[in-house]
Amino acid sequence: MAAPGARVAIQTEDFDLGAEVAALRAGDGGIGAVAAFIGTVRERSDGARVDSMELEHYPGMTEAAIEAMVDEAFTRFEIRAARVVHRIGRLAAREQIVLVAVASAHRGQAFQACEFLMDYLKTHAPFWKKESTDAGARWVDARVADDAALARWGIAATNAGGPTEPPPP
Numbered sequence: 001m002a003a004p005g006a007r008v009a010i011q012t013e014d015f016d017l018g019a020e021v022a023a024l025r026a027g028d029g030g031i032g033a034v035a036a037f038i039g040t041v042r043e044r045s046d047g048a049r050v051d052s053m054e055l056e057h058y059p060g061m062t063e064a065a066i067e068a069m070v071d072e073a074f075t076r077f078e079i080r081a082a083r084v085v086h087r088i089g090r091l092a093a094r095e096q097i098v099l100v101a102v103a104s105a106h107r108g109q110a111f112q113a114c115e116f117l118m119d120y121l122k123t124h125a126p127f128w129k130k131e132s133t134d135a136g137a138r139w140v141d142a143r144v145a146d147d148a149a150l151a152r153w154g155i156a157a158t159n160a161g162g163p164t165e166p167p168p169p
Helices: 017-025 061-076 107-124 144-151
Strands: 008-011 033-040 048-057 081-087 089-092 096-104 127-133 136-139
Touching: 008 061, 017 033, 017 081, 017 096, 033 107, 048 081, 061 081, 061 107, 081 107, 096 107, 107 144
Parallel strands: 008 081
Antiparallel strands: 033 096, 048 089, 048 127, 081 096, 127 136
């Protein structure tokens, strides 16, 4: 679990939704709604069976980028708290990858901010994903649909068709 009060955690270990939501709500009686999204490793991708996914990131840079996303969510929506937990390392099919949880006084703002953060994460968070499938290993390409999802928030993204492998160290 993320440190108490932390908004962003990048970790190898799994997370517990109940514990994360409890920490998010702790001490704030003005919270009337919590919206959460959990992403998991799909068993199939582009027709291939997925055995596992490996996620890489740049420590420090990734956390700072996600913190900036959370700051933007606080600017755009009336929210009281937000928490993003993203896992790295090797994850098997069906394992949890990401949690986005947002608290507000009312559900509409929580739902919108949660969706905004997830759309932003898919296009702007510096993660690289490699799937191990029955057809071999492959880097996961950015998707045009993810760019389009972010565009509805008034943010241009041109990740689809860009580099999918992490740059060399």
